[in-house]
Amino acid sequence: MRAQRVGEQMKKELSDILMREVKDPRVEFVTVTGVDVTGDLQQATVYFTVLGESEEEEEETLKALRQAKGFIRSEIGKRIQLRKTPDIEFDFDESIAYGNRIEKLINDLKKEK
Numbered sequence: 645m646r647a648q649r650v651g652e653q654m655k656k657e658l659s660d661i662l663m664r665e666v667k668d669p670r671v672e673f674v675t676v677t678g679v680d681v682t683g684d685l686q687q688a689t690v691y692f693t694v695l696g697e698s699e700e701e702e703e704e705t706l707k708a709l710r711q712a713k714g715f716i717r718s719e720i721g722k723r724i725q726l727r728k729t730p731d732i733e734f735d736f737d738e739s740i741a742y743g744n745r746i747e748k749l750i751n752d753l754k755k756e757k
Contacts, residue, residue, distance in 0.1 A: 650726070651679040654688060657723045661716055670701075670708035677737040681730055688730035691737035702736055709734040 658676045673695035680689045694705045709716075713732055721729035 647681040647683050647685060650685055650724070650730075651681040651688065653724055654681065654690075654720060654730075655679045657720055658690060658716070661719045661723075665719060666708075666712050666716070668708045668712060670704045671712070674705060674709070677740070685726065685730055686728070687733070689733045689735055691735055693737050693740050706734060706736065 655676050655678060658679065662671055662674050662676065675693045675695070676690060677693055678691040680691070681687070690709075692705075692709070694701050713734070717729055717732050720732070
């Protein structure tokens with residue numbers, strides 16, 4: 645339960661940090677969709693999407709986020725009062741693209757009728 649609350653707080657702070665603090669242009673159109681924190685609060689996986697969503701843009705954004713990981717983690721540490729700031733991993737959220745694909749398939753089926 646606590647891990648879930650920490651995840652929600654991290655999601656809110658991460659969105660703010662990415663919007664206001666990170667100056668890398670590759671991170672401009674990132675949306676944090678979720679944060680999974682382990683029960684011991686040692687690891688956090690941050691799920692994100694990128695506006696535009698070309699394969700190349702996704703890879704460049706992931707690279708930029710990994711490069712800024714130290715800065716992002718220290719900012720999280722300043723904003724959230726925890727004994728130890730979780731180690732952060734970034735992962736692209738496939739669920740949005742998957743949902744869009746399903747919606748397109750359904751619409752295509754409707755058109756065929």
